[in-house]
Amino acid sequence: MATVITNIGSLLTNDPSLGTVEDAAVVIEGEHIAWVGPADRAPAADVRHDARGRAALPGFVDSHSHLVFAGDRTAEFNARMSGRPYSAGGIRTTVAATRAATDAELDANVARYIAEALRQGTTTVETKSGYGLTVEDESRALRIAAAHTDEVTYLGAHIVAPEYADDPAAYVDLVTGPMLDACAPHARWVDVFCEQGAFDGDQARAILTAGAKRGLVPRVHANQLHHGPGVRLAVELGAASADHCTHLTDADVDALAQGTTVATLLPGAEFSTRAAYPDARRLLDAGATVALSTDCNPGSSFTSSMPFCIAVAVREMGMTPDEAVVAATLGGAKALRRDDVGRIAPGARADVTLLDTPSHVHLAYRPGVPLVSAVWQRGVPV
Numbered sequence: 001m002a003t004v005i006t007n008i009g010s011l012l013t014n015d016p017s018l019g020t021v022e023d024a025a026v027v028i029e030g031e032h033i034a035w036v037g038p039a040d041r042a043p044a045a046d047v048r049h050d051a052r053g054r055a056a057l058p059g060f061v062d063s064h065s066h067l068v069f070a071g072d073r074t075a076e077f078n079a080r081m082s083g084r085p086y087s088a089g090g091i092r093t094t095v096a097a098t099r100a101a102t103d104a105e106l107d108a109n110v111a112r113y114i115a116e117a118l119r120q121g122t123t124t125v126e127t128k129s130g131y132g133l134t135v136e137d138e139s140r141a142l143r144i145a146a147a148h149t150d151e152v153t154y155l156g157a158h159i160v161a162p163e164y165a166d167d168p169a170a171y172v173d174l175v176t177g178p179m180l181d182a183c184a185p186h187a188r189w190v191d192v193f194c195e196q197g198a199f200d201g202d203q204a205r206a207i208l209t210a211g212a213k214r215g216l217v218p219r220v221h222a223n224q225l226h227h228g229p230g231v232r233l234a235v236e237l238g239a240a241s242a243d244h245c246t247h248l249t250d251a252d253v254d255a256l257a258q259g260t261t262v263a264t265l266l267p268g269a270e271f272s273t274r275a276a277y278p279d280a281r282r283l284l285d286a287g288a289t290v291a292l293s294t295d296c297n298p299g300s301s302f303t304s305s306m307p308f309c310i311a312v313a314v315r316e317m318g319m320t321p322d323e324a325v326v327a328a329t330l331g332g333a334k335a336l337r338r339d340d341v342g343r344i345a346p347g348a349r350a351d352v353t354l355l356d357t358p359s360h361v362h363l364a365y366r367p368g369v370p371l372v373s374a375v376w377q378r379g380v381p382v
């Protein structure tokens with residue numbers, strides 16, 4: 001069965017040969033896009049959806065979230081908004097709540113936030129473990145995540161588990177040994193929070209290298225709270241992405257510009273921790289590939305909204321609306337090393353987000369307004 005979405009006023013394809021098509025149509029067959037072009041030349045289809053002149057774009061690709069958790073951290077957010085600084089130590093609060101939760105509770109939470117994101121136009125979501133920090137709890141988190149997405153990341157190295165506070169080296173041995181054995185079959189990626197108070201450069205290298213030996217591709221929480229070795233380590237190891245990139249030296253920017261690692265910026269974290277935003281302009285001008293993602297988690301960034309991240313990136317991080325929307329779609333796909341999502345072209349997955357506005361620029365121009373009017377995921381209207 002074929003569906004045509006026609007009368008699209010402005011279609012952002014992210015495809016170099018198609019560009020942005022005015023008065024466009026998209027034909028979907030099964031899970032994939034079969035045809036893209038001017039509406040008056042569209043082939044016939046069984047089902048016709050009239051976009052009535054509004055804008056369409058690829059479904060957002062949120063390449064960084066932490067959805068397997070229980071509880072929330074409202075009190076911590078309140079304290080921050082009265083002047084207390086963000087501390088990675090708050091992760092322990094969520095670890096305790098997550099360990100105490102049942103599988104069904106965690107599963108329902110992941111489903112809830114993925115559905116919330118989908119309503120806001122997100123059709124691909126990466127998500128991580130990292131609030132279990134035992135062999136059992138980390139592997140359970142990954143199994144639960146894998147029931148909802150193919151993009152699953154092992155983050156046993158989020159912080160040193162409380163039980164190992166006096167012996168971090170033993171925790172790194174656990175993360176690179178029995179925990180990795182239990183987790184590798186359920187994940188595609190390995191991640192580490194390389195930061196003061198979490199894992200230093202040597203520990204991060206050991207964790208990422210061990211994961212890579214088991215077939216997991218590295219990605220790194222890098223340079224979020226301070227300058228540090230995370231970004232350059234990510235580039236050196238050929239990580240798919242260095243995430244946060246808030247505190248960068250010129251050498252970090254050069255490394256990202258010259259390497260293959262995507263710089264994934266997470267403005268929800270700076271918004272919610274009242275920190276200075278990363279400088280997207282500096283990265284783009286240097287030639288780095290930039291992705292935008294939510295970092296959705298109960299501590300530092302409790303938003304599932306890619307439109308929110310786009311609006312903040314445009315207002316606060318020096319991105320143009322076009323750059324931000326591309327970073328939230330094609331950029332996320334590159335950070336996940338995917339070429340079937342993040343673009344609308346024949347053969348790509350039929351993930352299409354239709355807006356209620358004439359242009360995707362409105363995602364930044366009309367912040368906070370629910371502008372997504374319809375979403376197709378794998379060819380199915382949701």
Ligand code: NIG
Nearest residue numbers: 091193221269295297299300
């Ligand atoms: O990406 N930085 C480390 N991890 C999360 C925060 C997790 C939390 O505070 O619960 C992040 O911001």
Ligand code: FE
Nearest residue numbers: 064066221295
């Ligand atoms: Fe994160």
